Amino acid sequence: MKRKSRKCKAKSNLKTVKLGLDPENAIEITDSDNECTEELWTMSYAIVAEGLTKKFGKFLAVDNISFSVQEGEFFGLLGPNGAGKTTIIRMLTGVLKPEVGRIKIDGVDLDKEPLILKERMGVIPEVGTVYLDLTARENLDLFGRYYGLPKKLRDERGERLLRELGLYDRADSLVKNFSKGMRQRISIGCAILHEPKVLLLDEPTEGLDVQSRRMIVEKVKGLNAKGSTIILTTHNIEEASRLCQRVCIIDKGRIVAIDSPEHLRSTLEKLQSVEVSFNRRVDPSLFSAQCISRVEEQGDKLKIFTSNPDEAIEKIMAVKKELVLNIVSLSTVGPTLEDVFVKLTEAHT
Amino acid sequence: MKFSIIFRGAMVTARKDIKIYYKKAPVFIFGLILPTFLFFAFFIGRQLDIARFFPGFLAMTIFFTASSVGPLIIPWEKQSGTFERLLTLPVSIPTLVLGDALAGTLFGILISFIVLLAGVAFLPLSFPIGVLFALPILFLLGNICFAALGVLLSAPAGRVPSNVMMLSTLIRFPLIFISGIFIPIVDLPQMAQTVSFFSPLTYLTDGLNATMGQQSILLLVVDGAVLIGFAVVFLLAASLILKRMALKGL
Numbered sequence: 001m002k003r004k005s006r007k008c009k010a011k012s013n014l015k016t017v018k019l020g021l022d023p024e025n026a027i028e029i030t031d032s033d034n035e036c037t038e039e040l041w042t043m044s045y046a047i048v049a050e051g052l053t054k055k056f057g058k059f060l061a062v063d064n065i066s067f068s069v070q071e072g073e074f075f076g077l078l079g080p081n082g083a084g085k086t087t088i089i090r091m092l093t094g095v096l097k098p099e100v101g102r103i104k105i106d107g108v109d110l111d112k113e114p115l116i117l118k119e120r121m122g123v124i125p126e127v128g129t130v131y132l133d134l135t136a137r138e139n140l141d142l143f144g145r146y147y148g149l150p151k152k153l154r155d156e157r158g159e160r161l162l163r164e165l166g167l168y169d170r171a172d173s174l175v176k177n178f179s180k181g182m183r184q185r186i187s188i189g190c191a192i193l194h195e196p197k198v199l200l201l202d203e204p205t206e207g208l209d210v211q212s213r214r215m216i217v218e219k220v221k222g223l224n225a226k227g228s229t230i231i232l233t234t235h236n237i238e239e240a241s242r243l244c245q246r247v248c249i250i251d252k253g254r255i256v257a258i259d260s261p262e263h264l265r266s267t268l269e270k271l272q273s274v275e276v277s278f279n280r281r282v283d284p285s286l287f288s289a290q291c292i293s294r295v296e297e298q299g300d301k302l303k304i305f306t307s308n309p310d311e312a313i314e315k316i317m318a319v320k321k322e323l324v325l326n327i328v329s330l331s332t333v334g335p336t337l338e339d340v341f342v343k344l345t346e347a348h349t
Numbered sequence: 350m351k352f353s354i355i356f357r358g359a360m361v362t363a364r365k366d367i368k369i370y371y372k373k374a375p376v377f378i379f380g381l382i383l384p385t386f387l388f389f390a391f392f393i394g395r396q397l398d399i400a401r402f403f404p405g406f407l408a409m410t411i412f413f414t415a416s417s418v419g420p421l422i423i424p425w426e427k428q429s430g431t432f433e434r435l436l437t438l439p440v441s442i443p444t445l446v447l448g449d450a451l452a453g454t455l456f457g458i459l460i461s462f463i464v465l466l467a468g469v470a471f472l473p474l475s476f477p478i479g480v481l482f483a484l485p486i487l488f489l490l491g492n493i494c495f496a497a498l499g500v501l502l503s504a505p506a507g508r509v510p511s512n513v514m515m516l517s518t519l520i521r522f523p524l525i526f527i528s529g530i531f532i533p534i535v536d537l538p539q540m541a542q543t544v545s546f547f548s549p550l551t552y553l554t555d556g557l558n559a560t561m562g563q564q565s566i567l568l569l570v571v572d573g574a575v576l577i578g579f580a581v582v583f584l585l586a587a588s589l590i591l592k593r594m595a596l597k598g599l
Contacts, residue, residue: 093437096596115354115439123437129430133369145361146438148354 044107046071046198046229047092052101054087061087062098063253069231069246074224076244077233080345084253085233086126089202092231093123106197119147121198122191126206129187132176136167136186139175140193147194154193161189166215181212188216192223199223201232205239217243237338251345264340271335271343274312277301279326282319289315301329355447358440362448363455370418370425371456375514380417381460384409391531400472404557405530410464411491412525412550415457419499420506420517422449423591427508432595442595443588446500450584453496458488475562483569484560490576491553497583498549504590507597529554534566549579 047069054062062084069075077085090096092103094114103110108117130139137158144154162168165185175183184204192199201220205213221243224230234240240247241261248258257264277300284295287304291311296303306312309332320327335343370376388406392399426432435445465488468474476484502520506513525531527541528550534542545551556572559565565572 090433095433095436115351115358115441118437118439119354121437123434125430125434125437127430129434131365131369131431132429138368142361142365143438145364146358146440148357148439 044071045069045104046073046106047075047231048104049088049092050102050104052088052091052098052103054084054091054096054098061253062091064100065250065253065255066101067248067255067258069229071229072224072227074230074232074243074245076240076247077231077250078235078237078240078247078341079233079250080235083250085235085250086202087253088250089123089200089231089233092200093121094118119194120196121200122194122196124184124188124191124199124201124204126203127180127184127187130175130183130190133174135172135174136162136178136189137171139186140189143190144193149194157193157195158189161193164219165189179209179212181208184208185212185215188219192219196228198229199231201230203234203236204232205234205236237336237341241336249341249344256344257340265335271339272306272309273333273335274304274306274309274316274330275301275333276304276316276330277328278320279328282323282325286319286323287315291315303333354439355441355444358438358444359447359451362435362440362445363451366418366422366449366452367455370422371452373418373421375421375510376418376456379514379517380414380456384413387525400474401563402531403468403472403474404561404563405554407461407464407468408491408528408550408554408557409525409530411457411461411488411553412495412521414460415453415492415495416499416502416517416521417453418456419449419453419496420502420513421510422452422500423503424506424508424510424513427506427597428510436595442592443584446504446584446587446591449500449503450493450496450587453499454489454492457492457496461488461492476560477562480560480569483556483573486573487553487556487560487569487576490573490580491556494549494553494576494580494583497580497587501583501587501590504587505594505597524548524550527551529558533564535564549576552576552579 045068047067049068050066052062052065053060065084065088067075077088079085087096091098091101092105092110094110094117105117106120108120110117131142134142140158140161141154144158149157162171165188167182167185167189170178170182175186178186188204199220204220205216208216217239220230220232232240232243244261246258246260247264249256249264275298281300282302284297284302287295287302289311291306291308292315293305293307295305304312304316313330313332316327316330319325388409392402423432426435436442440448499517502517503513506516527537527545528534528548529537529545530550534545534551534555537545552567552572552575555565555567556569556576559569559572
């Protein structure tokens, strides 16, 4: 009964997200995947999270969150620090039990068959949490044992992963002597040794050197290309934009929007801009027009925010003609995912 | 299917514990060196029959070794971040408790067996044939019981091992003075005798006394049954507490 009432609320929360730029031009982002119905639960998604709610004392960390992830999809959970991303991942991995809500991964209900479900997924935490007193090879062997892999398979896959992760030369060194990036690489090896159908990554490249970050990103992309469903939590917007087919933006424990990075960008028309540079300084106040929301002076350029770049360029040309200016450069710029993220989380606040 | 996953999880956990944690210094200090010093501190300079007190010493060895590493595993794992990772693997909290207890049991059996062999080699011990069969059973039950106690002590712990060691010392040390190791139960004051029956160590000491021809106060079957009871209670309590406190310190 309790669960049912939360489900209905989830539907109303997620159906529409309005961004308060101004009332008449409010942007509406809808996502039919998030309609939290019994139908969603019974459909064959790789991951279904329904009405997840988690409190710590009086603090509501996650408030009635629902989403579904298609098989083979690369799905991002994006949000500022403290938004509730790690709490969601902890619920998905069975470390935390939600007060309300349910989770199904690869067709298995987490509440009913947690061990079977955990055999089918791999988890990569933020820091390389492997055993420092074991060697890289021993760590892989230990995790392989936990996943019930026979010795021959453990050895074969361990050997292959050590090579792929660039750790073969250090396979028999204790992990305590490894750098942070190397520890994270072996941590990833431990999570994928059993070739899971679903992979959950909690900020896996945070604080790593460029080489390790690239290696990890490539490895994860490769797994996705082979069919693994991936959930990535991150506050690195560029990483989410580059990797994820859809992102779920979370703020203060609630979903602010779910969509593809491109679609999120295109829905925020007001964040489009035209960048123009003239042969001499021009007063930004000359560019007032109905289609222009604001003008920012950025060095020798003017950044003109508009919902209609075509009209904005006409206005620019009119000013140019009137003041007899020469244009040094002119370009239209779409909103970045970062612009979207900031706008969405601002609107939520 | 599920049973096989549980069995596998417990075995892998025990193997991991032995491989990683049983070489660490605190295990040797609190599990071996400390009880040996305690025993010799009690004996040196006193005209006591060591053979008479050997069952008590053996019980104390089992008590300290089997429960030595259990209290430290979970805080160590929480400190290094591997505990949360373990929870994401196909292994439940009761399975982790079983695995940790199994590792403590095996360690306790190994060390106390060496002590028993040394006792047999160097002391005039007698083993009444009629109750000799009970010795390995008591050995096993004692080790399981105290390994479970060790895990129970770690269950409410956060990520600071020294805090657990304080709690562990606070609970373990008083037990050795009321369990018939240094002073036979019958020689204790009445109130201390009553309290002694709440200590699982009393039953192991009493049972080992019986199997080594020393004075015992309870039937062997009672000693064994009570040890089983304590072991079950410790394992269940450890699982329940750890389920509630799993995220403490993470």
